[in-house]
Amino acid sequence: MSPTLDYDPHEFPPFAVTVDLVVFTIRDERLHVVLVERGSEPFAGRSALPGGFVRPDEGIDAAARRELAEETGLDLGRDAATLTQLATYGDPDRDPRMRVVSVAHVALVADLPDPRGGSDATAAELVPVDTALRRRLAFDHRRILRDGLDRVRDQLEYLSIATRFCPPEFTLGDLRAVYDAVWDVELDPANFRRKILASGIVTPVAGARATPSASGGRPAQRYRATSTALAPIEPPFRRPTA
Amino acid sequence: MSPTLDYDPHEFPPFAVTVDLVVFTIRDERLHVVLVERGSEPFAGRSALPGGFVRPDEGIDAAARRELAEETGLDLGRDAATLTQLATYGDPDRDPRMRVVSVAHVALVADLPDPRGGSDATAAELVPVDTALRRRLAFDHRRILRDGLDRVRDQLEYLSIATRFCPPEFTLGDLRAVYDAVWDVELDPANFRRKILASGIVTPVAGARATPSASGGRPAQRYRATSTALAPIEPPFRRPTA
DNA sequence: TTAATAGTGTCTGTAAGACACTATACG
DNA sequence: CGTATAGTGTCTTACAGACACTATTAA
Numbered sequence: 001m002s003p004t005l006d007y008d009p010h011e012f013p014p015f016a017v018t019v020d021l022v023v024f025t026i027r028d029e030r031l032h033v034v035l036v037e038r039g040s041e042p043f044a045g046r047s048a049l050p051g052g053f054v055r056p057d058e059g060i061d062a063a064a065r066r067e068l069a070e071e072t073g074l075d076l077g078r079d080a081a082t083l084t085q086l087a088t089y090g091d092p093d094r095d096p097r098m099r100v101v102s103v104a105h106v107a108l109v110a111d112l113p114d115p116r117g118g119s120d121a122t123a124a125e126l127v128p129v130d131t132a133l134r135r136r137l138a139f140d141h142r143r144i145l146r147d148g149l150d151r152v153r154d155q156l157e158y159l160s161i162a163t164r165f166c167p168p169e170f171t172l173g174d175l176r177a178v179y180d181a182v183w184d185v186e187l188d189p190a191n192f193r194r195k196i197l198a199s200g201i202v203t204p205v206a207g208a209r210a211t212p213s214a215s216g217g218r219p220a221q222r223y224r225a226t227s228t229a230l231a232p233i234e235p236p237f238r239r240p241t242a
Numbered sequence: 243m244s245p246t247l248d249y250d251p252h253e254f255p256p257f258a259v260t261v262d263l264v265v266f267t268i269r270d271e272r273l274h275v276v277l278v279e280r281g282s283e284p285f286a287g288r289s290a291l292p293g294g295f296v297r298p299d300e301g302i303d304a305a306a307r308r309e310l311a312e313e314t315g316l317d318l319g320r321d322a323a324t325l326t327q328l329a330t331y332g333d334p335d336r337d338p339r340m341r342v343v344s345v346a347h348v349a350l351v352a353d354l355p356d357p358r359g360g361s362d363a364t365a366a367e368l369v370p371v372d373t374a375l376r377r378r379l380a381f382d383h384r385r386i387l388r389d390g391l392d393r394v395r396d397q398l399e400y401l402s403i404a405t406r407f408c409p410p411e412f413t414l415g416d417l418r419a420v421y422d423a424v425w426d427v428e429l430d431p432a433n434f435r436r437k438i439l440a441s442g443i444v445t446p447v448a449g450a451r452a453t454p455s456a457s458g459g460r461p462a463q464r465y466r467a468t469s470t471a472l473a474p475i476e477p478p479f480r481r482p483t484a
Numbered sequence: 485t486t487a488a489t490a491g492t493g494t495c496t497g498t499a500a501g502a503c504a505c506t507a508t509a510c511g
Numbered sequence: 512c513g514t515a516t517a518g519t520g521t522c523t524t525a526c527a528g529a530c531a532c533t534a535t536t537a538a
Contacts, residue, residue, distance in 0.1 A: 014298070015258065016257065017332070060332040088302065090301065092299050099298060101302070101343065103330045172491090188528070189490075190490095191528060193490085193491070193492095195526090198526090215537080216488045216535095216536055216537035216538070217535080217536060217537080219489090219535070220491090235525095236478075238477075240528090414517085431518085432517095433500070433501060435518070436500090437500080454516070455516075458509055458510035459514085459517070460507060460517045462517055463518090
């Protein structure tokens with residue numbers, strides 16, 4: 001805030017503030033993002049990120065949680081770490097109607113029962129990210145999605161966010177599948193195991209073993225995230241080059 | 243943006259949008275931040291980060307550049323990389339007057355001739371960051387400063403931002419002094435040289451050697467940033483533990 | 485049995501940290 | 512000469528990647 005105001009605070013310019021959400025999950029071994037179909041102009045009929053206006057007495061992340069619940073039926077609960085702020089997009093012409101500044105967020109969720117349409121009957125769908133990036137999205141949502149994807153890929157290296165894509169208990173194979181999907185690689189199971197266990201971000205569940213998948217295989221030890229909060233991966237788990 | 247609006251766009255809630263700036267530089271081997279003194283309520287007389295209202299037809303980073311120039315006389319020019327968005331702060335009660343959402347930025351500058359008061363005669367000063375963090379700052383500026391500091395410390399590991407604190411030509415000793423100041427460590431000159439040169443973020447200036455400092459010593463090779471854009475440091479330059 | 489996944493062991497190359505040593509300036 | 516900084520070389524340790532090998536399940 002400027003100590004010597006350029007504008008009287010009661011004559012401030014007319015801004016609208018919104019939130020947009022990049023909601024990632026993993027489905028069929030691939031990274032997906034939640035898109036909604038716009039029902040009204042501008043960009044009616046086009047795919048868009050879920051989001052909406054921040055209410056006058058509502059915090060910004062509260063607005064993000066509320067909009068996500070309203071449009072997709074997803075409840076992130078009180079868990080602070082699955083929803084993080086990405087960046088703010090405020091080009092003067094990003095919305096043809098008026099000046100809108102949007103605070104974008106990234107949410108990571110375990111695979112959903114199924115994305116249902118919002119309480120207001122808007123269509124919500126789960127789309128593979130590469131498909132979504134090839135679509136013509138409303139507003140500057142393609143750029144926001146791109147930025148969100150970059151962020152998740154980066155954070156996978158140094159933060160324990162991978163467990164957010166998993167249910168409370170998971171195997172190291174499940175966790176590796178997250179890395180494989182987000183980075184589009186195939187990590188060596190042996191080296192993955194060594195690095196993840198050394199980082200301490202997961203703790204084995206005493207006695208719990210996973211039933212082998214349909215294709216057979218030895219049952220795997222079950223793990224839980226060591227902490228409910230995000231933890232640094234130390235040393236960082238670097239993404240394979242090329 | 244919600245496809246089914248909770249609010250008619252022409253009845254949007256009354257928000258003001260501002261920018262705040264965390265401007266870092268290095269002075270006397272220590273990291274400093276630019277603070278201004280507030281001339282009016284609320285928080286009159288208290289130190290604050292420079293910033294101000296975004297104008298109706300102005301982009302957000304354009305507003306940040308303009309406010310910085312107005313309040314401290316610093317011109318970042320067209321260089322995109324010295325000014326980066328940090329995060330957005332929008333608690334409903336962060337400004338007692340009205341609902342204000344502020345987009346905070348971080349700027350890195352080479353040591354200034356001297357921070358002059360703004361064109362509107364507001365006092366601007368350069369304060370060591372640890373001192374600034376102990377002060378009672380206006381609004382939530384202490385948290386913003388804290389977040390900005392964390393960001394710069396992190397980015398020093400994997401982005402070539404250190405050169406932004408230096409004049410166009412510098413020695414490896416100068417660059418190491420940046421790391422020492424921001425991380426509050428004393429890096430080994432030999433290992434620092436090896437890692438920085440291996441990363442390729444700097445290029446030697448043919449024939450140019452620095453005159454030894456007052457205390458003597460062999461003249462050092464001069465370098466320039468290899469690219470005007472920010473480049474990743476590969477492999478990352480990890481901060482010493484503890 | 486085979487196929488598939490879980491999990492262990494080991495070798496090799498790269499790179500970080502510690503630090504000795506040389507080079508070139510000022511006084 | 513001593514002192515201070517620039518710059519090189521080298522040793523040790525840690526860890527990542529590659530990959531061989533064993534373990535335990537389903538079909």
